[in-house]
Amino acid sequence: MSEYLPLVVLFILSTLVAAIAVALGHLFGPRRPTERKLQPYESGMTPFGPGTRRMPVRFYLVAVLFILFDIEVVFFIPWAVVYRKLGLFGFVEMLLFAGILEIAFVYAWKKGALEWE
């Protein structure tokens, strides 16, 4: 590994050089900040305030629920492929899984996540 030492040295040196360059610029460069310059995106749009139109939060709620259940259901596919090999054990396990999923669904339903108004 000792032959990697030059690489380490190179790494350190290049970091140093970069750091020194930045530091020198910081030390000697003129600083005339204006309000615009200090913004995260100079000559861009102001990043504060509502950037986009308002969206009803329900969209997100529905989207999140969809993704959740969608992904959970994907687990059925590999299970189905090896279903015969798993036998009763696999069946019961998947029943449990589906049951838990159902409970989550009932919870979401009961909490009103599926109601639009």
Next chain:
Amino acid sequence: MLFGETTTTGPTFFALAPLVLLFPLLGLLINLIWGGRLPEKAIGGIASGAVGLTFGVAILQMLSLFSHPEGTVIPLVDWITIGELNISWGIQVDTLSVTMMLVVSGVGCLIHIYAIAYMHDDVRLNGDPARYRRFFVFFNLFILAMMTLVSADNYLMLFVGWEGVGLCSYLLIGFWYDKGKDGIGNALAGNKAFITNRIGDFGFLLAAFTMFGLFGSFDFDQVFGQVEQVAELLPTGILLITIFMLIGVTGKSAQLPLYVWLPDAMAGPTPVSALIHAATMVTAGVYLITRSHPLYAVVPQAQSLVAWVGTLTALFAATIAIAQFDIKKVLAYSTISQLGFMVAAVGMGAYVPGMFHLVTHAFFKALLFLSSGSVIQGVERGLHEVEHHHKGKHSAGHHLDPQDMRNMGGLRERMPTTFWVYLIGALALAGIMPLAGFWSKDEILLKASYKDVRLYTLLSIAAFFTAFYMARQIILVFFGKPRSEAAAYASESPKLITIPLIILAVLSVFGGALNLPGIHAFGHWLEHTVHHVPGVKGGVELPEFSLQVAAISTGIALLAIILGWLIYARWGETLQKEKKPYVDPLELTAKPIFSVLTNKYWVDELYWALLVNPYKAFSRWLAEQVDWRFWHDWLHDAVLVNGFKRLTVLLAQPIDLGIIDGIANGLATLIQGGAAYLRRFQTGYVRNYALAVFFGVVAIMSYLIFVLR
């Protein structure tokens, strides 16, 4: 082990070899650091002195080689050692590299001295005194890079020098970066040279990588030692290496098809043209092939390809030179043509003639370029004289190009010294006995006549054109009557300029003595290196002098000169009386051919249409469609910025308010002692926390790297 490492047969100065790198480095450092406070003469003196000392070291190496012709390698440093890869850097001292050192530092020293006066005029006439120092720093840097190139003991270090001289070339072509067409012409010329060379360098790199793949080393000794084994196993591999290498050579030595940068490179100051673009850097390709001759020896296909590339370049460029009006452009195409001769020679296995021509060419082409610089400055002085007379008025001289031969004429009387040295250089180039160029060119032609009669014929035609365009140039510049007021008021250059010219003229006259037929001093000298490579047979053949060939080539040259005299001195003079703007007599008689030649076969335009424009269009497409539309508009604006904006709103408000709350609650009032310092890291910004985690990981990984090795 500084002095006189004693060996069996006596003391040598090999150990001093690293000084060839040290002196230019010192020179450039001194000028870089203190140059701002030194007067011009001191700057130039330091730079020239550095190169002069380098030359002295090279002489010592030469003397040592007389007693130890086998040479040596002076190890400097282990450059890169990673795993299996071990690249050390040493100084190769043998007859070949020392020949190059002598040429580079010797001619380089003269050109440095010349530049002291030449660049003084530049500063006086064009302003900005700081340029003077810049010029000499670059110039020394070039010598350093060139020395690195020729003294390298492996291909990778050679490549470092190769790139280094390319960089200096770029810097010096664009030396007057604010001048030229539209104020950027010179900068564009520099760009062109650099980009074209990059294409060639790419070939070099491919060659180097292939070589490392096949031989497992970059060292000359190791590579050449294995050539025979590898050639039996994988001949295509070596063929690939040599052809890739040839691509590199066509770039650096301005051969077909990559020669296009060299004429444009004349935008640089004339000493640059003389040193870099005529005498030394452009011959690096010839050196490379000579150095790699054990490789080329086992692949005849590559050799003949090299020979053909060189021969065609020689002929092609010589024809273009006939129809140029810029005094330096003529010389530039002449250089390309002469480089073609050299490349053809080494391609035919005639390494000694090739190197011999390299040396003599360095003498007379440097002489020609420097003299042309003297001419240009003479005309410029005339121009200022004229302007002085017409003070206040807008004189016609303003638009006059001091490099255009149509504006010259009759300078023989105004600049006698320059005329005589120019004449010597031209005759040497044309190959008139007994000047240097005759002997070296004759050897090449002789070899070609043995090797392939087609090559011989083409080269002879090229030689004819060479003599012709030189005759044309001499007559246009120095004979007849002045065709402009500036030419009429031109004046001779100062001593500092003419003395190097005279020395170079002497060398151009007697340079042929190096390798006179029958004695072959240079051949025997090089033989030690070009012959003494283990496992390669017949590196050098010393051709006998052939009266027949010599007579033919002399006859061709004389014929061309006489023809030139008839056309330009006799006919041209009569024409000139009628037409005010000068017209080339050939243009009148053979206008279509002449305009093809003036426009350089439209190769530039062809490259532009075939390569540059499609490439630019592609870039524009990438920039506008891919970068702007897709990357910026869609991905950046639509996806990233909007996403980030939402995140910022989410983050900024709680953090901002959190901090303000914190201050209001007096959280910050209790800062005390060292503990307070640590607390400063607790900024409240998630990114800083993540950074801390990251630093922790880096620290742990760094520790593990040390533990695990």
Next chain:
Amino acid sequence: MWADRLAVLPVIVIGAWAVLLTVADLYIPEHRRRITAILAALGLIVGLVVNLFIQRHNPQTAYFGLAIADGFSSFLNVLFLLSGLLGIAVAHGYLQRQNIARSEYYSLLLFSISGMMLMGMAADLIIVFIALELLSIPLYVMAGFHRDRLDSEEAALKYFLLGAFAGGFVVYGIALIYGATGSTRIAAILSAVQSGSASPILLTVGAALILVGLGFKVAAVPFHMWTPDVYQGAPSSVTAFMAVGAKAAGFAALLRVFLLAFPTLSDKLVPLLWALAALTMIVGNIVAIVQSNIKRLLAYSSIAHAGYILMATVTLGQSRLMADAAAAALFYLLAYLLTNFGAWAVVIALEREEGKGLSIQDYAGLGKKYPALAAAMSVFMLSLIGVPPTVGFLGKFYLFRAVLEGGFVGLAVIGVLTSLVSAYYYLRVVVVMYMQEGEPVVNRDALLHWTAALSAIAVLALSLFATPLFQWATQATLYAAQ
């Protein structure tokens, strides 16, 4: 195939209970929230009982060797379930006072506990990761439970972002170890390491990356930066639970994975663990000095204690000592559980709406007005320093003994010195309570007061009956180390 499910029954019980509680809660009327809390506590008690019954002397693997039930996990199960019970005790009234009494709190708590228990049983690195996520995600939500308050939201987001960051390191480490050994099973890793077929570089780097991820969970310096902000921002009841549960789970994984799988890497990892422990103790204790907010103070105290427990890991590779050190760590965790919950009970008792009552100055006069509460708080502070006769003293005693036997005198010295430093800021609380005049306001919440009182009694009493407790811990660890 079904029999080995019995081994992981406690986890199944708590997990199933959490699921059922989620549903059951939907049918419990709004004004009967107390029922949910009681049901959750009931579940934890059932879990405790089950754990007690199935406790066995032979380790038993389950789920094809993915999980293992042994003394180590049994001990930790008790620890986690206890912290759950105490967590409910300190939370119930607090949530109502803060107007954040939503019943999901208890299900989330149970889910998180099931993750912690799974962590203690993990015999496979994949399970370590799943457990890590299972215990963390509910905590992220709970940290942001006070969603009207920005600092709570901030805490949740920070914890989530950095937790995800750290989780990435764990996964990367697991991947590297898999690449080195071809397995994620701890036993298989050990045999691959011992047979020398594993690439030591990949293995060590992988181990280091796992260390980073778990170091984040246990709040070891320099992966601790989130701790003060999250502990301060999160609802206090969540912080109390998180400080013990998440830390104990992190150490469970750290001890099991490192002590069992990587003893042969000790020459590379021990200096690392040493430095981590030392740094954590030093930074945690020193920065705590300048804190004026009691929640932040306890956050840094929590970092510092992570440093002490980390000391146990430097015995890695010394097979004779590893069991002792792990036992000491378990004992320390138990001591910390009691002390910490007690201290947080007092903090919660004094906390008022809008985050008021959290400055140390707000404790002025507590000694006069509420002598019992102040006395309890003093006991906890002394235990955190490690003064006899408290259980905190014994925890430090066992730890330092293991470390000294391992030959790490320097580390022990750092531990003792930083303990002395810590006395300064812990005692400042006591000083403010007794020596300064003030009008402290204390919430009327019987459960809270009982928690504080019982914890204080336990802290004192268990220091007298420490030997059987420590023996239990010793036995527990022995099985894991085999």
